[in-house]
Amino acid sequence: MTTSRRRFLRQSTQIAAAGALLPTGLAAAPPSSVAADTISVALIGGNSMGWADLTSMLKNPGVRCVALCDVDQNVLNKRAAELEKMTPVGTPPTKPVLYNDFRKLLENKGIDAVVIGTPDHWHCLPAIMACQAGKDVYVEKPMATTIDECNLMVAAARKHQRIVQVGQWQRSGEHWKAAVDFVRSGKLGTIRTVKTWAYMPYGKTFPVLPDEPAPAGVDYAMWLGPAPKRPFNRNRFHGSFRYFWDYAGGLMTDWGAHMIDMALWGMNVTAPKSVVAAGGRFGFPDHAGETPDTMQVVYDFGHFTLLWEQAIGIARGPYDREHGVAFIGNLGTVVVDRNGWELLPETDNGQYLLPAQPPKRMYGNDLDRHTRNFVECIRSRQQPNAPAEVGRNVALHAHLGNMAYRLGRKLVWNEATQTVVDDPKATEMVKAHYNSPWQLPTV
Known part of the structure; x- marks a missing residue:
């Protein structure tokens, strides 16, 4: 175990112990597998903003994409090929595991966080199930297609002490x-x-x-x-x-x-x-x-x-x-x-x-600021700029x-x-x- 990982685990324990002092809805429990220098993310829904969110997130040091999921095999193959080309020269090419069913992806214990870029009617279920699986969530806006679903997503984030960032990236501008x-x-x-x-x-x-x-x-x-x-x-x-x-x-x-x-x-x-x-x-x-x-x-x-x-x-x-x-x-x-x-x-x-x-x-790139805020909060367990409550409101x-x-x-x-x-x-x-x-x- 490296010194940085020991320090990270010690800090995580201190944060969890102080959970009772945190504001309502603030996640206190760290992901089970996140090292200080590596966060493994997966993308559910690879078109449009889902892909933009992922590629923005990958600009942050220590973030890697380990899995992709889409119900359109054409999109899945395209994004997998693009991800391989994005691998820096001199390092092994990135070859994420490919899924057609997000439920199988959520069984992968090597995933720390998921990006949900699906159509709106598919935001709620993957987000709640990801929280239940102990994974942090970046979900596109609007949070869901009904008020009822939004309330459940807030409840899931709180109950399972997950970092949930909604893609309302003006909050980071x-x-x-x-x-x-x-x-x-x-x-x-x-x-x-x-x-x-x-x-x-x-x-x-x-x-x-x-x-x-x-x-x-x-x-x-x-x-x-x-x-x-x-x-x-x-x-x-x-x-x-x-x-x-x-x-x-x-x-x-x-x-x-x-x-x-x-x-x-x-x-x-x-x-x-x-x-x-x-x-x-x-x-x-x-x-x-x-x-x-x-x-x-x-x-x-x-x-x-x-x-x-x-x-x-x-x-x-x-x-x-x-x-x-x-x-x-x-x-x-x-x-x-x-x-x-x-x-x-x-x-x-x-x-x-x-x-x-x-x-x-x-000035700058507000989407990049927003995904960076999500990554930082995965590590610190602090409330992100656009938590589930903000998305719900x-x-x-x-x-x-x-x-x-x-x-x-x-x-x-x-x-x-x-x-x-x-x-x-x-x-x-x-x-x-x-x-x-x-x-x-x-x-």
């Missing part, structure tokens, strides 16, 4: 933190409303396609998993799955999970009093998909309102930004997006009510917004009982309904 610090300083005066939005230029073409056989190499039954059984359709598969209610929640649970999270962070709130929404498929009514291309949602917190706006196929959003958050106070407004933040002072009789300052620009807002839109009425939320007041149909939508034989695990 330096300029986002600076903007939030300014908002919380009180310099804006009374903040009466917060605007959040995503006006995305993509999605102008999304033609309806016929059902067809699943491509060779795709385990389509496994891809569907807990979702309703339907014939294979390319529009519902890679990438564009997020525009169908069976698997996701459109722009609201995609970009909304990022931008609304920043509003909650800045205002230090966790749940609304009520939600109302309006919108529809106004821009492209003949497109495939089910989620709205245009929508506004208003959340009432009692002392301020939060507005979400979304649009597909156009990019000139509020403040001429395609995405962002605006904290609007009596003395000025802070506007922040992934490129930076700026202060827009109010004026009175030709005088600024706040000292003007130049815009602050983003923004998913709550996203789902309530979509529910208000789909039901066409105002929803009053009771955080204590996790129900919509006097609305059995909405409260039923809070719950997870899985296709047999899949069932939610008991936590």
Whole structure:
């Protein structure tokens, strides 16, 4: 045993012994097999953000990928080949174990942490089962497709003392933190409303396609998993799955999970009093998909309102930004997006009510900061920047917004009982309904 490993194990024991002093939800138990200099990770879901998360994580010293899992053999083979090419010159090529079933992967005791980059309807089960298997979890946003699932994921992280980081990587961005610090300083005066939005230029073409056989190499039954059984359709598969209610929640649970999270962070709130929404498929009514291309949602917190706006196929959003958050106070407004933040002072009789300052620009890579934070927390057992509770809170807002839109009425939320007041149909939508034989695990 090396000196560094002895020191790591001694520190881990001290951390575990101090567990009773840690904040609620903070993991205290270290992984059973993590050495100070090596963390073995596995990827479940190898497309898009799952792959981006993994490759970002691998930039950290001592992190290695030991396993890949995907229900599409084509994706699995492609990522395995790419991973081999990423191996530094002079070292043996990386040859991860390949799996088609995440349950088999979780039986691998050599894995310390998993990255879950699957479609949204496949976030909850692997995350909970990974916690039960003693593995730390980096799970893409939104945390899950229902509020019920999110609550179970929080419970699993706490019960099994796992580090869970949700892929809301603005939480690790330096300029986002600076903007939030300014908002919380009180310099804006009374903040009466917060605007959040995503006006995305993509999605102008999304033609309806016929059902067809699943491509060779795709385990389509496994891809569907807990979702309703339907014939294979390319529009519902890679990438564009997020525009169908069976698997996701459109722009609201995609970009909304990022931008609304920043509003909650800045205002230090966790749940609304009520939600109302309006919108529809106004821009492209003949497109495939089910989620709205245009929508506004208003959340009432009692002392301020939060507005979400979304649009597909156009990019000139509020403040001429395609995405962002605006904290609007009596003395000025802070506007922040992934490129930076700026202060827009109010004026009175030709005088600024706040000292003007130049815009602050983003620097560095916030995704890399977020995955590095996850790696550091695996070792330190400290709370990560976007723990399960943070993922749950923004998913709550996203789902309530979509529910208000789909039901066409105002929803009053009771955080204590996790129900919509006097609305059995909405409260039923809070719950997870899985296709047999899949069932939610008991936590």
